Amino acid sequence: MNQEEICPVAATLDLIGGKYKALILWYLADGRRRFSELRKMISGATPKMLTQQLRELEAQELIHREVFPVVPPKVEYSLTDTGRSLMPILTAMRDWGTEYLHSKNLEPSCFMVKPGSSCCHKT
DSSP: OOHHHHOHHHHHHHHHOSTTHHHHHHHHTTSOEEHHHHHHHSTTSOHHHHHHHHHHHHHTTSEEEEEEOOSSOEEEEEEOHHHHTTHHHHHHHHHHHHHHHHHTTOOOOOSOOOTTSOTTOOO
16 A cells, blocks of 8 residues: 555545535535435536535445435435534635635635525634
8 A cells, every 4th residue: 555545635635525525515514415405506516427426425434325215216315424524624624715715805605605604604
């Protein structure tokens, strides 16, 4: 095993470094979400890309996928304990990014807002 494979930063980036993974985790922090809800919240993600990111997060045991035996099929996603443990990191990234943008005289047009919160303000 080479050093990159055991690097803690690389390991963290491997988990949350996908195009929409951090956003998916962020939006699941408030509770269970259906695919259609996540798709609306992450408007830039195609259904194929969102499905791929969800599958990877599930395989990494950061989210749980629950299928309900109803017609039409109902699937909900939620954070696992490991997924929840990433929230301080995501919050720190949001806060750092907000400060950085402010230092460049830019106002965030934030996509990492918890429902019911104002954009990019610390919670």
